[in-house]
Amino acid sequence: MSGWIKLHRSLLKWEWWDDHNTTRLLIYLLVAVNYEQKKWRGMIINKGQLFTSWEHLSNETGLSVKQLRNSTKKLEDCKEVVRKGQANGQLITLVKWDKLQEDEKQGASKRASEGQARGKRGASKRATTKEDKEIEELKEDNNILPEISISGVIPSSEKFDFKKSLIELGVEDQVASDWMEVRKKKKAANTLTAFKTIKNEIEKSGLTANECIARAAGGSWAGFKAEWVKINNQNNGTITRKQTVDDILRDQIKGVSDRLDREISEQGN
DSSP states (O other), X not given: OOOOOOOOGGGGGSTTTTOHHHHHHHHHHHHHSOSSOEEETTEEEOTTEEEEOHHHHXXXXXXXXXXXXXXXXXXXXXXXXXXXXXXXXXXXXXXXXXXXXXXXXXXHHHHHHHXXXXXXXXXXXXXXXXXXXXXXXXXXXXXXXXXOOSXXXXXXSOOOOHHHHHHHTTOOHHHHHHHHHHHHHTTOOOOHHHHHHHHHHHHHHTSOHHHHHHHHHHTXXXXXXXXXXXXXXXXXXXXXXXXXXXXXXXXXXXXXXXXXXXXXXXXXX
């Protein structure tokens, strides 16, 4: 590997600068990502991207897998990287690669071109707005009612992708696919609301997203709750098809109820 990269002085004021593990990982990624588009094993990897695995990252940086997961999560949260898990590894994208590494002359030329384009769009928008206003005035003069859509709302062009959201959360592609099959068999709805609820439970569990969803897939759970992990651990992970999480919760509630009944009976005697 040869060549060089640019490090901006603003890095000294970056929120994770004093976190040595996270800073080390960011600098490694700056050095290791593609500086031009390449094809690897049938996959197109653009500039600013790196296809790797936790094990390879650990060997290259000297950080443990756990340290890498924590530092990667911080980089994702502050929008420095986007990570897409796959069955045989993960694709990491440095979001600000072009901005940080572009040539100063090219950057100035690009900004000038963008400024000219914005000026043209602004002029076009003002002209269109003027035309729209004249049309509306013409409609009012001729008592023409404005067009109303049947639904009353403009449908969103983007459909929520449950599996893609899981992968972006850090779940491996195969694990996400396995759990999607479980949810399909149990007729669970893959909505944005359901995803947000699961994400909150994952954060409460203290485990990684991949570990949580792997447990859910392995246990044939249509959903996921942090408390289920605790129950599973208390029972040494011996939840079977016949003894589901609901069965365990039901037994615990019955045990509390029986104990209260005994206490009330003893007080009456």
